[in-house]
Amino acid sequence: MSEPGRTAIDVHDVQLRLGHRQVLQGLHLKVAEGGRLGILGPAAGGKSVLLKLLVGLLQPDAGRVEIRGTDLSSGDEKVLMRVRRDIGMLFQNYALFDFMTVGENVAFPLARRGDVEADEIRDRVEARLRSVGLAGSAHKMPSELSGGMKKRVGIARATIARPALVLYDEPTAGLDPVTTQKMYDLLSADQEETGCTVLAVSSDVKALMGFASELALIHEGRIRYAGSSSEIADSSDALVRQFVSGSEDGPL
Amino acid sequence: MIGEGLITGIGRGTMAAWRELGGITVLTGQVLRALVPPTMDRPELLRNLYRMGNRSLPIIALTAFFVGGIMVVQAGVLVRQLNAAGLVGWGAGYAIFREVGPMLIALMFSGRVGSNNTAELATMTVTEQLDGLRALAIDPIRYLVVPRVLAMTICLICLVILGDIIALYGGALFAMLVLDLEYATLHYSLVDNIGWLDFIHGVVKAGVFGAAIAMSSCYFGVSVRGGAVCVGKAVNAAVVAAAISIVLLDFFLTYLLP
Numbered sequence: 001m002s003e004p005g006r007t008a009i010d011v012h013d014v015q016l017r018l019g020h021r022q023v024l025q026g027l028h029l030k031v032a033e034g035g036r037l038g039i040l041g042p043a044a045g046g047k048s049v050l051l052k053l054l055v056g057l058l059q060p061d062a063g064r065v066e067i068r069g070t071d072l073s074s075g076d077e078k079v080l081m082r083v084r085r086d087i088g089m090l091f092q093n094y095a096l097f098d099f100m101t102v103g104e105n106v107a108f109p110l111a112r113r114g115d116v117e118a119d120e121i122r123d124r125v126e127a128r129l130r131s132v133g134l135a136g137s138a139h140k141m142p143s144e145l146s147g148g149m150k151k152r153v154g155i156a157r158a159t160i161a162r163p164a165l166v167l168y169d170e171p172t173a174g175l176d177p178v179t180t181q182k183m184y185d186l187l188s189a190d191q192e193e194t195g196c197t198v199l200a201v202s203s204d205v206k207a208l209m210g211f212a213s214e215l216a217l218i219h220e221g222r223i224r225y226a227g228s229s230s231e232i233a234d235s236s237d238a239l240v241r242q243f244v245s246g247s248e249d250g251p252l
Numbered sequence: 253m254i255g256e257g258l259i260t261g262i263g264r265g266t267m268a269a270w271r272e273l274g275g276i277t278v279l280t281g282q283v284l285r286a287l288v289p290p291t292m293d294r295p296e297l298l299r300n301l302y303r304m305g306n307r308s309l310p311i312i313a314l315t316a317f318f319v320g321g322i323m324v325v326q327a328g329v330l331v332r333q334l335n336a337a338g339l340v341g342w343g344a345g346y347a348i349f350r351e352v353g354p355m356l357i358a359l360m361f362s363g364r365v366g367s368n369n370t371a372e373l374a375t376m377t378v379t380e381q382l383d384g385l386r387a388l389a390i391d392p393i394r395y396l397v398v399p400r401v402l403a404m405t406i407c408l409i410c411l412v413i414l415g416d417i418i419a420l421y422g423g424a425l426f427a428m429l430v431l432d433l434e435y436a437t438l439h440y441s442l443v444d445n446i447g448w449l450d451f452i453h454g455v456v457k458a459g460v461f462g463a464a465i466a467m468s469s470c471y472f473g474v475s476v477r478g479g480a481v482c483v484g485k486a487v488n489a490a491v492v493a494a495a496i497s498i499v500l501l502d503f504f505l506t507y508l509l510p
Contacts, residue, residue, distance in 0.1 A: 057383050077391070080386075080389075091380050093379060098375075098379075
């Protein structure tokens with residue numbers, strides 16, 4: 001359960017090098033419990049890497065990552081496992097388990113908890129699949145689905161256990177504009193119902209501006225903008241303005 | 253210049269081999285830690301036992317049947333020359349139980365199950381499915397690797413026992429058809445000269461080979477980096493590593509076991 005007023009995500013001066021590339025260079029970020037933050041930025045700017053840091057799949061070379069008051073930087077597996085139980089994550093490439101059916105994929109986070117009855121799991125999976133527009137698909141294998149459908153299964157799996165923090169990596173990539181809007185409406189309704197903290201990474205500037213009240217723009221491992229989504233278009237940073245407007249003229 | 257290049261190549265190859273050996277050792281440590289006390293996914297263990305064991309049975313049975321036959325046919329010339337029909341059952345049984353059974357079946361198992369296991373785990377790694385498990389607070393070692401290691405070890409022991417029996421019957425059939433021997437001659441030659449120790453010798457080898465195939469196939473699967481091309485390279489490396497392990501372990505076990 002989320003606790004309003006508390007800091008859900010605290011990223012402090014994080015540095016990370018992957019291979020020969022400095023991916024994150026002194027990144028700072030704070031999100032309050034129950035907040036909704038959209039992360040924007042050009043490709044290969046470190047957005048997906050940031051999500052992996054938040055769930056402990058990567059460890060920073062320097063700096064600190066705290067999730068709901070717990071420091072993940074030590075890399076202690078027991079601490080990471082405890083924190084991850086309260087996190088739902090949608091991966092950019094879905095990461096659906098290809099040896100399980102759609103229904104089993106969505107049921108997996110609940111089934112692993114061990115404290116939810118089989119009947120309740122079945123009902124919740126059916127309801128969740130219906131809400132993402134995939135009613136009647138529980139028996140299908142992920143290989144039978146299109147990219148957009150896989151994305152929706154990934155969203156259903158990330159949110160079915162009602163985690164306190166949900167991380168979405170490109171939740172609407174590959175979806176048509178109508179489905180994109182429906183998905184963001186669904187994510188909004190979910191968040192309003194559960195009060196969870198949401199961090200969504202997307203390249204779809206317009207859709208993300210409509211979804212998240214707060215935005216952050218990452219470029220070359222640094223935050224170039226952090227603030228209200230309604231003010232981003234008027235940023236003093238030419239790079240931010242160019243990215244938001246989609247103009248060809250500018251520093252990008 | 254050629255000498256320098258050769259030395260560099262040998263050095264690089266040696267470093268890579270030690271790195272992979274170190275990785276397999278670390279993974280083995282993680283698997284052993286997960287087994288004390290045993291914490292693993294039982295449905296996943298049963299699923300793997302079925303697909304790795306049951307589905308391998310037809311190909312192993314076919315191979316074993318003809319291996320028994322080949323041994324008898326090869327021995328046929330010598331048996332006729334020395335008039336040693338009474339030794340055929342013993343000779344075939346000794347070789348099948350101690351050497352040919354475990355080694356050939358292990359190599360077949362590595363080609364069919366080990367390579368498939370590496371491809372599956374490597375695909376899961378490059379498509380972020382292992383990260384997906386971690387993000388759901390599930391340790392992929394306990395959930396995916398431990399059940400596979402146990403299943404492959406158990407399956408290879410069972411397949412070698414069944415394969416030994418089938419190879420003996422294959423050998424007996426070919427001995428009767430090709431060498432004109434009577435079944436009773438073969439039977440008494442086998443039971444009078446072969447002891448439980450010969451059988452156990454092969455079963456112990458099967459267990460060790462199964463664990464070696466499992467560890468190398470899982471290691472190359474979970475440690476793969478890159479895309480689809482790297483999956484192919486990982487499968488290749490796993491099959492080669494398993495084959496070398498089987499031969500080396502066979503040598504040491506033959507030397508050490510009674």
